[in-house]
Amino acid sequence: MSLRLSTVILPYRRWHEGGRSAWSRAEQLGFHAAYTYDHLSWRSFRDGPWFGAIPTLTAAAAVTERLCLGTLVTSPNFRHPVTLAKELISLDDISGGRVALGIGAGGVGFDATALGQDPWTPRERADRFAEFVQLLDRLLSEDSVSYEGDFYSAHQARNIPGCVQRPRLPFAVAATGPRGLRLAARYGQAWVTTGDPKLYENGTSEQSVEAIRGQVEKLADACAEIGRDMDGLDKILLTGFTPDRGRPLESLDAFVDFAGRHRELGFTEIVIHWPIPDSDFAADQKVFEQIAMETPAQLG
Numbered sequence: 001m002s003l004r005l006s007t008v009i010l011p012y013r014r015w016h017e018g019g020r021s022a023w024s025r026a027e028q029l030g031f032h033a034a035y036t037y038d039h040l041s042w043r044s045f046r047d048g049p050w051f052g053a054i055p056t057l058t059a060a061a062a063v064t065e066r067l068c069l070g071t072l073v074t075s076p077n078f079r080h081p082v083t084l085a086k087e088l089i090s091l092d093d094i095s096g097g098r099v100a101l102g103i104g105a106g107g108v109g110f111d112a113t114a115l116g117q118d119p120w121t122p123r124e125r126a127d128r129f130a131e132f133v134q135l136l137d138r139l140l141s142e143d144s145v146s147y148e149g150d151f152y153s154a155h156q157a158r159n160i161p162g163c164v165q166r167p168r169l170p171f172a173v174a175a176t177g178p179r180g181l182r183l184a185a186r187y188g189q190a191w192v193t194t195g196d197p198k199l200y201e202n203g204t205s206e207q208s209v210e211a212i213r214g215q216v217e218k219l220a221d222a223c224a225e226i227g228r229d230m231d232g233l234d235k236i237l238l239t240g241f242t243p244d245r246g247r248p249l250e251s252l253d254a255f256v257d258f259a260g261r262h263r264e265l266g267f268t269e270i271v272i273h274w275p276i277p278d279s280d281f282a283a284d285q286k287v288f289e290q291i292a293m294e295t296p297a298q299l300g
Contacts, residue, residue, distance in 0.1 A: 039109070077106040
């Protein structure tokens, strides 16, 4: 099974002070895709520069030709399906059909209260996410949509001419729980995981692999429930959140070993963070680029 290698470029640099060059370089290195987080701010970057995902991806589309582009991930925390759909259709057009939407339920970080709302409970996040994905699927696939739900509404929302990619741009659904996995099985062209967060602090690499194996098995069950062949669903691992942390990026051999173990679980795409000095994503840029260029040949 072939394994694609992609990167995620956090939007913390001004476009003309390193932002643009990273996206251009990602294409030169041969990455399958380059993603960015869709947050208003994020963790340790909260008090520093942080730019919007959709404008950043639009600018990236203008300086690349082949690279797939996307969010990893968007959530309902501060987005509405009607306005998001219009932005995505525009981005898909500008990029010539190179956009994928990574989408998840969101969490309790800064985005969760930035609009003045109280944090949602896990159940409410799951309820909103289910409705969000269902409505967004229609908005990106139909010329006109009217909808009244528990959380979202649309009144004759027009999205002509629609996506370049038909019937719509692909969804990569981030999920580990039963409800989210069912959404991935029904609406996703890909599934995304970061591993088991309970293992991040004190778990081992072996425990992480087994936990992810369990997630893949639950995804298979969700696909079987609706008669879908799971082999047709791409499986994406966003790295940096397993007990390995940054160790796979310490050398080419370490990364090939890490990627190979997850390819055996059925993953079709591994995403690594573009190095950021003095952060959780610090890594040697030369080793990072070596991994990007040489891993595909190493894995065959």
